[in-house]
Amino acid sequence: MAGVVVSGAQVSYISQDCEEIPEFLGRNYGHMAKRLDLSFNLLRSLEGLKTFSYLEELILDNNLLGNDLLLPRLPHLHTLMLNKNQITELESLLDHLAEVVPSLQYLSLLGNMACPNELVCKEKDEDDYQRYRYFVLHKLTNLKFLDTRKVTRREREEALVRGAFMKVVKPKAAKASNDAASASPEMHYTPLPSGSRDLTNHRGILGKCRYIYYGKHSEGNRFIRDDQL
Numbered sequence: 001m002a003g004v005v006v007s008g009a010q011v012s013y014i015s016q017d018c019e020e021i022p023e024f025l026g027r028n029y030g031h032m033a034k035r036l037d038l039s040f041n042l043l044r045s046l047e048g049l050k051t052f053s054y055l056e057e058l059i060l061d062n063n064l065l066g067n068d069l070l071l072p073r074l075p076h077l078h079t080l081m082l083n084k085n086q087i088t089e090l091e092s093l094l095d096h097l098a099e100v101v102p103s104l105q106y107l108s109l110l111g112n113m114a115c116p117n118e119l120v121c122k123e124k125d126e127d128d129y130q131r132y133r134y135f136v137l138h139k140l141t142n143l144k145f146l147d148t149r150k151v152t153r154r155e156r157e158e159a160l161v162r163g164a165f166m167k168v169v170k171p172k173a174a175k176a177s178n179d180a181a182s183a184s185p186e187m188h189y190t191p192l193p194s195g196s197r198d199l200t201n202h203r204g205i206l207g208k209c210r211y212i213y214y215g216k217h218s219e220g221n222r223f224i225r226d227d228q229l
Helices: 023-029 047-051 090-100 126-139 153-165 173-183 219-223
Strands: 005-007 010-012 035-037 057-059 079-081 106-108
Touching: 023 047, 090 126, 126 153
Parallel strands: 010 035, 035 057, 057 079, 079 106
Antiparallel strands: 005 010
């Protein structure tokens, strides 16, 4: 088949602009493929993987896979590469992987919003990335490599103790602020008393000043009694 490269138990179908896994791949190679590379396509669904029950390595870099990503159960899979996709929700992905790929040892999520590093956001730093690693290792306890780095003994110990508390929660303040603005678009902050906010009412507003200025070099001292200096 055009575009397919086969070498022993390794099958590659790269840069073919496919949005789903072609049926012929599973029919012809599902029974023998141990390594499948589907990088640089337009994949949004992995439904065609059901016949690849012997897979040990799966490469899915540079596709369009999102938070609805669903893998079939692949009991032998130990390597999964999902770099540069459109995954933004980390916890649901990790829960799914823990269920369907129990032998997973090598995982890479670089280039996704769910992986907080400078590849996707310049505002993220090493501390953000380290918290992400602790959370992933808390969920996937068998991992030996995460992204480009080997999992250390210290990381595994920290993940056991603190990993559950390293979940990144998206702030809701922005949405609440937008909702409030849309509900009352004409309401803007003003320091004026409520009686003077009506533009059709030109009456003066009288009030008492709650502060006294004590600067000795101020022009305002002309209006301050000697006993107040």
